[in-house]
Amino acid sequence: MKVRVRYDKRGKVRFLSHRDLARVWERSLRRAGIRVAYSEGFSPRPKLSFGLALSTGYESLGEYLDVELHPATEVDVADLPAVITPHLPPGITAQRAVVLHPGTDSLQAAVTSASWQLEVVGPDQAALAAAVERALAATELPITVERKGSEVEVDARPAIMSLDVLPPEPDADDLRGHPALVGPLLGAELATQPRSLRPAELLRALDPAWREGRVMRTHQWTLVDGARCEPIPLGDPGARAATPAPHAQARAS
Amino acid sequence: MADVWARLEPHLASVQKPARYIGCELGAEVPAPDPARVGWLLVYPDTYEIGLPNQGLQILYEILNERPDARAERSYAPWTDLEAIMREHDIPLFSVDTHRSADEFDVIAFNLSSELVYTNVLNCLDLAGVPVRSADRGADHPLVGAGGHATYNPEPLADFLDFVVLGDGEEAVSEITEVIARWRDGGRADRQQVLRDLAGLEGVYVPSLYEATYLPDGRLEATRPIDPAAPETVEKRTIADLAEWPYPKRQLVPLTEVVHDRLNVEVFRGCTRGCRFCQAGMITRPVRERPAEQVTEMVRQGLRRTGYDEVALTSLSTADFSGIEDVVTATMDDDATCGDVSVSLPSLRVDAFTVGIAAQIQRARRTGLTFAPEAGTWRMRQVINKLITEEDLYAAVSSAFSQGWRRVKLYFLTGLPTETDEDTLGIVEMAQRCLDLAKANGLKGSVTVSVGGFVPKAFTPFQWFGMNTEAELRRKIGLLRDAVKGKRGGNVQIKWHDPRASIVEGLLSRGDRRLGPVIEQVWREGGTFQEWSEHFSLERWQAAVEAHGLDMDWYCHRHRTEDEVLPWDHLSAGLHKDFLWQEWRDALDEVGLEDCRWTPCYDCGACTGYGIEHVVASAVPPAGGSQGTGQDLGRGGEVPVTLLPRRPAGVGT
Numbered sequence: 040m041k042v043r044v045r046y047d048k049r050g051k052v053r054f055l056s057h058r059d060l061a062r063v064w065e066r067s068l069r070r071a072g073i074r075v076a077y078s079e080g081f082s083p084r085p086k087l088s089f090g091l092a093l094s095t096g097y098e099s100l101g102e103y104l105d106v107e108l109h110p111a112t113e114v115d116v117a118d119l120p121a122v123i124t125p126h127l128p129p130g131i132t133a134q135r136a137v138v139l140h141p142g143t144d145s146l147q148a149a150v151t152s153a154s155w156q157l158e159v160v161g162p163d164q165a166a167l168a169a170a171v172e173r174a175l176a177a178t179e180l181p182i183t184v185e186r187k188g189s190e191v192e193v194d195a196r197p198a199i200m201s202l203d204v205l206p207p208e209p210d211a212d213d214l215r216g217h218p219a220l221v222g223p224l225l226g227a228e229l230a231t232q233p234r235s236l237r238p239a240e241l242l243r244a245l246d247p248a249w250r251e252g253r254v255m256r257t258h259q260w261t262l263v264d265g266a267r268c269e270p271i272p273l274g275d276p277g278a279r280a281a282t283p284a285p286h287a288q289a290r291a292s
Numbered sequence: 293m294a295d296v297w298a299r300l301e302p303h304l305a306s307v308q309k310p311a312r313y314i315g316c317e318l319g320a321e322v323p324a325p326d327p328a329r330v331g332w333l334l335v336y337p338d339t340y341e342i343g344l345p346n347q348g349l350q351i352l353y354e355i356l357n358e359r360p361d362a363r364a365e366r367s368y369a370p371w372t373d374l375e376a377i378m379r380e381h382d383i384p385l386f387s388v389d390t391h392r393s394a395d396e397f398d399v400i401a402f403n404l405s406s407e408l409v410y411t412n413v414l415n416c417l418d419l420a421g422v423p424v425r426s427a428d429r430g431a432d433h434p435l436v437g438a439g440g441h442a443t444y445n446p447e448p449l450a451d452f453l454d455f456v457v458l459g460d461g462e463e464a465v466s467e468i469t470e471v472i473a474r475w476r477d478g479g480r481a482d483r484q485q486v487l488r489d490l491a492g493l494e495g496v497y498v499p500s501l502y503e504a505t506y507l508p509d510g511r512l513e514a515t516r517p518i519d520p521a522a523p524e525t526v527e528k529r530t531i532a533d534l535a536e537w538p539y540p541k542r543q544l545v546p547l548t549e550v551v552h553d554r555l556n557v558e559v560f561r562g563c564t565r566g567c568r569f570c571q572a573g574m575i576t577r578p579v580r581e582r583p584a585e586q587v588t589e590m591v592r593q594g595l596r597r598t599g600y601d602e603v604a605l606t607s608l609s610t611a612d613f614s615g616i617e618d619v620v621t622a623t624m625d626d627d628a629t630c631g632d633v634s635v636s637l638p639s640l641r642v643d644a645f646t647v648g649i650a651a652q653i654q655r656a657r658r659t660g661l662t663f664a665p666e667a668g669t670w671r672m673r674q675v676i677n678k679l680i681t682e683e684d685l686y687a688a689v690s691s692a693f694s695q696g697w698r699r700v701k702l703y704f705l706t707g708l709p710t711e712t713d714e715d716t717l718g719i720v721e722m723a724q725r726c727l728d729l730a731k732a733n734g735l736k737g738s739v740t741v742s743v744g745g746f747v748p749k750a751f752t753p754f755q756w757f758g759m760n761t762e763a764e765l766r767r768k769i770g771l772l773r774d775a776v777k778g779k780r781g782g783n784v785q786i787k788w789h790d791p792r793a794s795i796v797e798g799l800l801s802r803g804d805r806r807l808g809p810v811i812e813q814v815w816r817e818g819g820t821f822q823e824w825s826e827h828f829s830l831e832r833w834q835a836a837v838e839a840h841g842l843d844m845d846w847y848c849h850r851h852r853t854e855d856e857v858l859p860w861d862h863l864s865a866g867l868h869k870d871f872l873w874q875e876w877r878d879a880l881d882e883v884g885l886e887d888c889r890w891t892p893c894y895d896c897g898a899c900t901g902y903g904i905e906h907v908v909a910s911a912v913p914p915a916g917g918s919q920g921t922g923q924d925l926g927r928g929g930e931v932p933v934t935l936l937p938r939r940p941a942g943v944g945t
Contacts, residue, residue, distance in 0.1 A: 069599035
């Protein structure tokens with residue numbers, strides 16, 4: 040049986056790399072007594088697959104992991120987040136898990152865009168707003184990006200699906216509540232297909248002198264019959280809460 | 293500012309591998325600040341990746357945190373990129389557990405497992421805002437201590453360390469905590485008095501209470517106490533029974549990649565094989581085995597708690613562990629691990645029995661096996677007392693190839709006492725024979741030879757030996773490379789350690805207090821991370837030695853005489869100096885010495901001096917070859933061994 044798990048990555052653990060995270064999940068699943076299926080061959084590997092890598096240092100409210108469970112594993116998938124979370128490091132919280140039906144697209148294939156919050160270090164609120172307006176009005180935004188070791192010029196504009204300057208009202212559930220913010224917050228939805236645009240590349244398109252501060256991926260989106268939806272939505276009234284107040288304990292920093 | 297996290301965090305995205313600075317490991321302690329508890333900052337003065345797995349540090353971390361009057365946190369040397377940022381932004385050295393500033397702790401204690409980290413010790417102190425020299429520290433500064441194998445000759449660091457613990461730290465850390473608590477409760481008034489009190493503890497050496505004097509010819513005259521509180525000789529600490537110390541109980545599980553990233557369970561401490569080059573084997577005597585059932589339980593519980601799928605049974609020679617077969621069988625058959633667990637033996641003995649054990653535990657993934665014959669000829673192995681016969685080695689290698697292993701790695705030393713070119717070239721001959729054995733088994737196997745330059749260490753029979761020069765070590769490595777090139781097949785590969793680093797290791801391992809300013813100069817000139825080739829510079833060390841009117845050759849390459857006072861003569865690992873000298877003479881005469889676990893005691897001093905004994909579960913020498921014992925193992929069981937009474941073993945909670 041294959042399951043998909045949605046989880047957060049917040050606080051100090053945002054500095055774990057994608058590779059580190061894979062190892063952390065493997066060990067956490069073993070500690071929780073959830074057996075995972077292994078690949079065949081000379082050097083068997085547990086069958087875990089992660090979606091789009093999150094850069095080291097970024098936080099997220101919507102990460103996903105597909106796990107193929109060992110046939111002997113008996114676990115109520117709805118309970119899985121509550122079973123696994125105590126075995127994960129502080130700051131990583133499993134939110135929901137669902138059974139994946141055979142033939143479901145992989146995360147890499149299914150996710151078409153992601154929503155971000157970026158702390159922009161450099162401009163004030165007004166300067167950021169002006170840059171956002173300019174960018175949205177532009178028909179193309181050429182930037183130089185590094186792809187596979189060489190520098191190429193690409194147009195950033197088609198990958199920008201929305202941009203807005205976030206109002207400064209604190210919201211403890213995401214980056215807006217963070218006490219250490221020094222720059223205004225930018226909200227952005229960026230395409231991941233056919234070519235993905237990275238948050239740092241977006242900033243370069245807005246103004247090469249600006250730097251990213253804190254960055255958080257808030258959602259990943261798939262298209263189902265033309266409608267945008269999350270691989271596992273959290274707001275589903277039928278869903279069981281993974282843990283009470285999942286963010287409360289993750290505010291380690 | 294107490295918690296430096298807020299100042300550190302904005303910079304972490306721009307440094308390499310930031311996860312090594314965040315803590316958050318399974319097993320990490322995040323104690324609330326509590327002025328009533330003595331705060332220890334345990335520092336491994338190298339990178340997190342190297343330092344995190346260190347078992348000694350983890351054991352003390354747990355023991356201290358279990359005490360109601362102590363708390364312990366950890367720190368590692370920040371890599372150069374973060375160090376530059378810390379210096380620029382005035383961020384002090386911090387603990388990874390709570391990110392508290394290092395100078396808030398009562399004690400900063402370093403684990404010293406190698407000499408090349410000494411400059412990092414100074415750098416860590418400086419980053420902590422603590423004066424590097426003990427003499428410059430005042431009432432408000434933390435006490436600075438050290439332990440670990442390198443501290444058996446702590447003299448080069450005498451200017452910088454307030455105290456040094458010799459030997460096992462399990463009991464000493466508690467006694468030190470109590471002394472410091474009393475000092476602190478008295479208002480930390482008299483730093484000199486706390487040092488005197490520390491000097492009164494068994495196994496604790498306070499360098500500033502001793503004075504070293506020198507003869508006109510530059511040799512040491514004596515190192516004498518200059519304070520009545522300081523004993524003439526500081527004896528090492530030894531815990532009598534490992535069963536009472538089932539630590540670590542909560543081994544740290546890192547979130548990022550480190551070396552030895554697996555569960556580690558220590559199966560015994562000490563070794564009496566008697567290899568004459570081996571400092572670890574000499575200073576950790578006697579042999580103290582952990583009961584097999586306790587090992588099994590620690591493995592079982594450890595795997596469940598950590599989620600690791602690999603466990604290493606650690607010791608200086610794990611195949612010698614009496615309970616090896618019981619433990620391996622129990623671990624491999626544990627239903628809870630579903631057969632997904634691999635067991636590794638980091639120190640394989642060279643014989644077919646050992647390969648049999650290896651075959652039992654490596655059911656899948658039989659890639660490579662490593663053996664350490666250490667020398668290429670039987671004559672040379674008699675000199676160093678590593679009594680592996682050619683039959684042992686070839687039986688082991690043949691057995692490995694016939695059971696599916698493809699790669700064999702062989703460890704050797706070069707630059708050993710009395711070594712001739714014939715001995716050096718014997719290394720290649722051995723490797724070539726091993727390769728032939730692969731072919732005989734119908735395999736295209738590979739044999740890798742790893743060669744290290746021999747560095748004499750304190751408290752070994754070779755402590756009197758003038759080590760080979762860099763040029764001589766290079767010449768010998770060159771001989772080996774040429775010999776491999778000339779051979780057919782060409783599958784023997786040679787790897788070697790940088791001889792330049794061996795020279796600095798040799799300088800420091802037998803150095804005296806006059807090297808303090810040398811270490812300080814190298815550090816001030818930026819010479820940190822000397823174990824890392826990209827940061828190592830022999831020239832910097834040579835220049836510093838000369839700048840202080842000293843002579844590298846005199847320290848490294850001079851044979852010492854029997855009457856010479858050695859810089860560590862006022863310290864004791866229990867070994868009688870005349871035993872070591874006799875061993876040195878026997879080495880030169882190519883006479884081997886048996887393993888005293890299974891033969892009558894030859895009184896090296898380690899047991900008799902401390903009223904303790906070997907703790908071994910079996911009166912019979914291990915099955916298999918004769919390696920290291922020189923004994924007729926077929927006779928087994930006839931030798932007198934005292935078994936200590938033992939209470940039932942448990943692992944605790």
